[in-house]
Amino acid sequence: MVHTPAFHVMTKPIGPICNLDCTYCFYLEKEKLYPDRKKASDFRMPDAVLETYVRDYIAQQDVPEVSFAWQGGEPTLMGLPFFERVVELQKQYANGKTITNALQTNGTLVDDDWCRFFKKNSVLVGLSIDGPRELHDRYRVDRQGRGTFDQVMAGLNLLRQHQVDFNTLTVVNREVSEHPLDVYAFLKEHGSGFMQFIPLVERIAPESTKLTFAEPPQSDGVLHLPIISGAQSAPSGVDAFAVTPWSVQPLQYGKFLAAIFDQWVLRDVGKTYVQIFDVMLGIWSGHGS
Numbered sequence: 001m002v003h004t005p006a007f008h009v010m011t012k013p014i015g016p017i018c019n020l021d022c023t024y025c026f027y028l029e030k031e032k033l034y035p036d037r038k039k040a041s042d043f044r045m046p047d048a049v050l051e052t053y054v055r056d057y058i059a060q061q062d063v064p065e066v067s068f069a070w071q072g073g074e075p076t077l078m079g080l081p082f083f084e085r086v087v088e089l090q091k092q093y094a095n096g097k098t099i100t101n102a103l104q105t106n107g108t109l110v111d112d113d114w115c116r117f118f119k120k121n122s123v124l125v126g127l128s129i130d131g132p133r134e135l136h137d138r139y140r141v142d143r144q145g146r147g148t149f150d151q152v153m154a155g156l157n158l159l160r161q162h163q164v165d166f167n168t169l170t171v172v173n174r175e176v177s178e179h180p181l182d183v184y185a186f187l188k189e190h191g192s193g194f195m196q197f198i199p200l201v202e203r204i205a206p207e208s209t210k211l212t213f214a215e216p217p218q219s220d221g222v223l224h225l226p227i228i229s230g231a232q233s234a235p236s237g238v239d240a241f242a243v244t245p246w247s248v249q250p251l252q253y254g255k256f257l258a259a260i261f262d263q264w265v266l267r268d269v270g271k272t273y274v275q276i277f278d279v280m281l282g283i284w285s286g287h288g289s
Contacts, residue, residue: 107155167194
């Protein structure tokens, strides 16, 4: 018998569609790849595709536990019935395997019904939050340009009330990088025992350059590259490696991590989990990443 190695797929059931308009988001512009899709519902994963995906993703992994990861855009825009269907299909095709789910969300649409579903089905929730209000609201805004801190905190508090397992994902932009201990203390204060810090580095495309995205080969077998304008354009004379003003500086990102590490290693090892530190700790202690 041929054993298929385990593998991991990140699923975006509504593609790039999101209810927010974060300034630094690289993914919202992917809507331009599908000019024939005019509304959010055009991006929804159909039930037939969902069933095929769940069935085959489980079947192709010869391991006792299979993990599903749901992202976006904003996956909760699919609605709760979609994820109830996900669980139903996973049970149908589990074939004795343990199935787990993780869902990354901006938290603004999380309510009691969502939390009851997460708790009942042991869904691990990743919550995107960039720290205290003044840091979070700098770039994480809605479609009207308004800060989203209050909505995200309401979602976080509901997750805690329902005792849903969650971790936090913080985008380390230039402003966030200047306040490492404030961010770390804030996340701990509000119940995040598992933290991820993602450095933000976004290139600016020169005016003379257009972004290109690959399309599937056409009937002639050639890979065609349509021209699509970039989200950010640089002034004339700016080189191709310039980055946006909100991108984190390399040295400052190192200082950000070092400042948090100095507190974590003295006080929080085994109590608060910081992904980048715990990966390295695992490697250092001989247990792998």
